[in-house]
Structure formats: C-alpha cells, structure tokens
Amino acid sequence: MKKMTKFGLVFIITFMVGTFLPVSNLNNTASAAEAAPKIDAAAAFIIEPTTGKVLLNQNGDKKLGIASMTKMISEYIIFESIEKGDITWDQKVPISDYAHKISQNNSLSNVPLRQDETYTFKELYQAMAIYSANGATIAIAEAIAGDEPKFVDMMREKVESWGISDYELYNSTGLSNTDLYGNLYPGSKEDNENAMTARDVAIVAQHLLASYPEILETTSISEMKFKEGTSDEIKMENWNWMLPGLNSERENVDGLKTGTTDFAGATFTGTAEENGMRIITVVMNVKDGEVDLRRRFVETDKMMDWAFANWEKVQVYKKNDVLNDVKPLAVEKGKTDSVKLAVESDVSLFVPTDTDLENMEVSYTPQKNVLNDAGKVTAPIKKSEEVGTAQVSVKDDELGYVDGDQGEEVAVVAADAVEKANVFVLSGRWIKDFFSNLF
Structure with a gap:
C-alpha cells in the first residue's frame, strides 16, 4: 500500500x-466454502496471478530448497534477453567444458551435449523447460552472461526487483553445489543450496506468466524429441506428470516447473486455468516425494480441486x-x-x-x-x-x-x-x- x-x-x-453489485452476487445461499486442505508438504501456497490474491498459505513464508524450480528465473532472463534483442532463438550456442561435463552426468536430468556440435537457444531452452536439462541450462547462462556466476548475478538482481529479499541463489540450475564439479559461485561453499519461500516462488511464477505467457506453449508439451532425426536424438518426457498423456494427468494443467534434490525434496510449481480463472500452486518438500514422484502431483491435484471449487471472481465496482x-x-x-x-x-x-x-x-x-x-x-x-x-x-x-x-x-x-x-x-x-x- x-x-x-x-x-x-x-x-x-x-x-x-x-x-x-449485481443481485446475483448478493446471493448468500451459495454452498459454503470448504476449509483449506492439509497438504503433505513442508510448504504449500496458492495464488490467483492477475491480482496476486493468496488463496492458501501453509508455511509459505519459510525458506526452503527450490531445486530446479530455480529454472523459472533462468527462463525469465532468457525471454527478457530475446525481447531486448541481446540473443535470438536461432542463434548458435557453443558448449563449454563445464556445460559438457554436467550434460554427461546420467544421474542428473540432462540431454547429452557434444562440443563438436552447436545448438540453438531454442533447442537448449526446450530441453531446459521440458526435460529440466541442466547442461543445457548452464550453456544458456554462459552464452547470455559470459559465465554462470554473472548469470546468477542477473538472477539475483531480477528477483530483488520483484521485492524478494529472503533468498539464496548460487547457480542457474537448482542443482546442489556438490554436483557442479567445483564450479561454484564466488564465495559460496559446496553445502550452499538455492532456497526461497513458497510465497517468493509464487511471485517468480507470477512475473513469468505476466511478462511472458508464451512460455506455456513450451511448458505444456508432454513429450518432445531433442535433435530429432540425428544420432543424438533423445526422447524428452516432461517431468510435470500432470500434463496430457502422462501418469498424473489433470485437465487444463499447462505448467510450470518441477524440482528434486536431496536438500529440497520433491517440489513443484503448477498452473492451470478453469472457467476463466487461473491459479498458481507451489508445493515444497512433499512427504515421501522422492520415493514416489507422483506424490507432488497428488498434493497439487488436491490443492487445485479445492481452489477451483471454493473461490470465485466477483465484480464489486x-x-x-x-x-x-x-x-x-x-x-x-x-x-x-x-x-x-x-x-x-x-x-x-x-x-x-x-x-x-x-x-x-x-x-x-x-x-x-x-x-x-x-x-x-x-x-x-x-x-x-x-x-x-x-x-x-x-x-x-x-x-x-x-x-x-x-x-x-x-x-x-x-x-x-x-x-x-x-x-x-x-x-x-x-x-x-x-x-x-x-x-
């Protein structure tokens, strides 16, 4: 205010x-709203993005690990760089030793990259947004900022411009620092991890959708082939299993980003639109989420059911x-x-x-x-x-x-x-x- x-x-x-107010909006005989559900997660948060109205807040102001939900900030900077004309979608991106080494780690989410090959920003962005490809994310960060630490500085500046202050950002991917082969942000240690509150993650998602709603064209893709028709072709199935055809499918879900590390647990920022109302949901460190990767989507489904059934838009002026x-x-x-x-x-x-x-x-x-x-x-x-x-x-x-x-x-x-x-x-x-x- x-x-x-x-x-x-x-x-x-x-x-x-x-x-x-229209007479229809003064009808107090409408069915009583149900109490907010208890979510099996360390934190849960729901907002309506056009107004920022909070619909649910369960421990949403405690700082927790965000894992690959970090990539939503990286995605924002990519779109902003495109908008400014600093890069183009078809621009070729070289692969550094660091990005290459990360991309070859099969224990991480990746598409394998080669140093004798160049890739476009669009190819690498799609791999990041759909398959959470970490090597691709690092290659993008280096191409935009010169190196990953400078890109992290851009990320920090961006979230602070949105009023976010209680955060920790050390890399562009959300990986644990222990997975980066010593390529650490200056002054950080191996036990440092990217972290934010659920409220702040919702703010990131809100800004991403408000500024670049076209991101949903990519985040809504259930499956895509990377480098289709080449010897490097790899099937990318979206980690957001709530999309059509995947094992936790829910109608009208079209984004946004999952994340999983030992530190953060299973996390997910989801979004869906029903009857003209869009919501953003955030769950962090879902109970048993690393054992059963569907758990984050079960809890998100519960949140979406409740929000769409119990909230409405009313014109008052x-x-x-x-x-x-x-x-x-x-x-x-x-x-x-x-x-x-x-x-x-x-x-x-x-x-x-x-x-x-x-x-x-x-x-x-x-x-x-x-x-x-x-x-x-x-x-x-x-x-x-x-x-x-x-x-x-x-x-x-x-x-x-x-x-x-x-x-x-x-x-x-x-x-x-x-x-x-x-x-x-x-x-x-x-x-x-x-x-x-x-x-």
Whole structure:
C-alpha cells in the first residue's frame, strides 16, 4: 500500500454493496466454502496471478530448497534477453567444458551435449523447460552472461526487483553445489543450496506468466524429441506428470516447473486455468516425494480441486462508480466546496464462494501533492482527474495478497469537474468565514 502524504487522510469505511453489485452476487445461499486442505508438504501456497490474491498459505513464508524450480528465473532472463534483442532463438550456442561435463552426468536430468556440435537457444531452452536439462541450462547462462556466476548475478538482481529479499541463489540450475564439479559461485561453499519461500516462488511464477505467457506453449508439451532425426536424438518426457498423456494427468494443467534434490525434496510449481480463472500452486518438500514422484502431483491435484471449487471472481465496482460512502475531498477556491470520488476502472475481488459481501473495506490514499497545506484539493479540477488510489478488500481477510498488500488497488478519480470560483464568490466566502469566526 502506498504511503500517505503529509496531509493525506485514509478513510476506511464499511458499506452496503447492494447499490453497485449485481443481485446475483448478493446471493448468500451459495454452498459454503470448504476449509483449506492439509497438504503433505513442508510448504504449500496458492495464488490467483492477475491480482496476486493468496488463496492458501501453509508455511509459505519459510525458506526452503527450490531445486530446479530455480529454472523459472533462468527462463525469465532468457525471454527478457530475446525481447531486448541481446540473443535470438536461432542463434548458435557453443558448449563449454563445464556445460559438457554436467550434460554427461546420467544421474542428473540432462540431454547429452557434444562440443563438436552447436545448438540453438531454442533447442537448449526446450530441453531446459521440458526435460529440466541442466547442461543445457548452464550453456544458456554462459552464452547470455559470459559465465554462470554473472548469470546468477542477473538472477539475483531480477528477483530483488520483484521485492524478494529472503533468498539464496548460487547457480542457474537448482542443482546442489556438490554436483557442479567445483564450479561454484564466488564465495559460496559446496553445502550452499538455492532456497526461497513458497510465497517468493509464487511471485517468480507470477512475473513469468505476466511478462511472458508464451512460455506455456513450451511448458505444456508432454513429450518432445531433442535433435530429432540425428544420432543424438533423445526422447524428452516432461517431468510435470500432470500434463496430457502422462501418469498424473489433470485437465487444463499447462505448467510450470518441477524440482528434486536431496536438500529440497520433491517440489513443484503448477498452473492451470478453469472457467476463466487461473491459479498458481507451489508445493515444497512433499512427504515421501522422492520415493514416489507422483506424490507432488497428488498434493497439487488436491490443492487445485479445492481452489477451483471454493473461490470465485466477483465484480464489486464498475468503471466510474462513485465511492458514495467515502468522504468527498474538500475543495479550495472551487464553485463547490467538495468533490466526490470514483473508481477509474472495474474492480473485482477473488473471494471464497460463501463470502458475505454485505460489507467490505475501502482505504483511500490521496495522490502525492494533490492536497494543499490545508488538506484540500485546489480548483479547478477536471472530471476523471486522478486524485489517488484505493484498496478494496473483504473485511478480516487474513491471507491478503502475495506482495503483502491487503486489498485490490485501483486508481481514484474526481467524479465531477469543479470549476474555479470567481473573485466575488471567493470574497463572499471570506466575509462569511470572517464573521463566523468572529462570533
């Protein structure tokens, strides 16, 4: 939530919504929402990505190993580099000794790479996104940044720009440092591991989908052949077994990334869209997940069933609706002495299906420099002129939003124009105020 200016007033009000909600949304006879399920994992988290609304938080703020979910950050940087024109999909990528050695380790997820061959960014990216190929990921990191440590610096800078601070990133793959043959990030040790909270992993996935939704075209591929038609051809089956045709298939799942190490256990960031609503799920260190790799998908399936059955999107404001119960702004030197406030755009909330929408909370924060020293806005004011922001939320929402906010933010505008009063009106007001104060 934005900080208030010196003379900013925050008006928190509770009001009847019947004046602006469709009758269908006021039906309180809807089936009661089920309690959130208990997930057999060290942490579990669900968000709705367009708003960042948190739907479930089970130990989601404890830092844990992320394993190959790390590659979502690497994927973001790849797409960003493509967008900037720094690289192209068909650009050839040489294979270093380091990337080659990692790619030949059959105990890790890999496509074997040769140093007498060159590969395109697209080939290596597909191997990374579908098959979690570690050697391919390192080759990409080196080609973009010069070496992997510099690429990790890019990763760190990126997550910090998203407000993530409680993290550890030491490599581009999510592998344990002990698997890197001594190619460690400067200052790190072999027992250092990539780690984040489930909340922060959800934030990474949210930014990836918001900026580059086309990634789903690749993450939704169940199976592909690497270097098809050559002697290096290898079948890549997606580690996300919830995709079509795989052994934990669930309809409408199209991403995103699994991860498994001894330190992190079995992890998975999933996403699916049903009835126009998309969610992002995160499970970390699923119980018995390394013994039975399906366990992470069983728990994710449980989370998706619950979220889609028990949450819904409800429109609470339409564009230009007046905030009738928010105190109008006082106007100085205007033909009228106040102006009502309105929302600049539609406002919808994601809420449990049994939520009582007879009351909500709206907090209004004036825009910086809108109010003068007297705490008023000075005329003239144009209709629809932006004068601040509001956060709209359901009262007593304990889960809030993934970025820490407690409501859906919307720009607030003047509902009407206020012309500047002429000198005679202003003089009359001054005289009236003078005698009122006098007596």
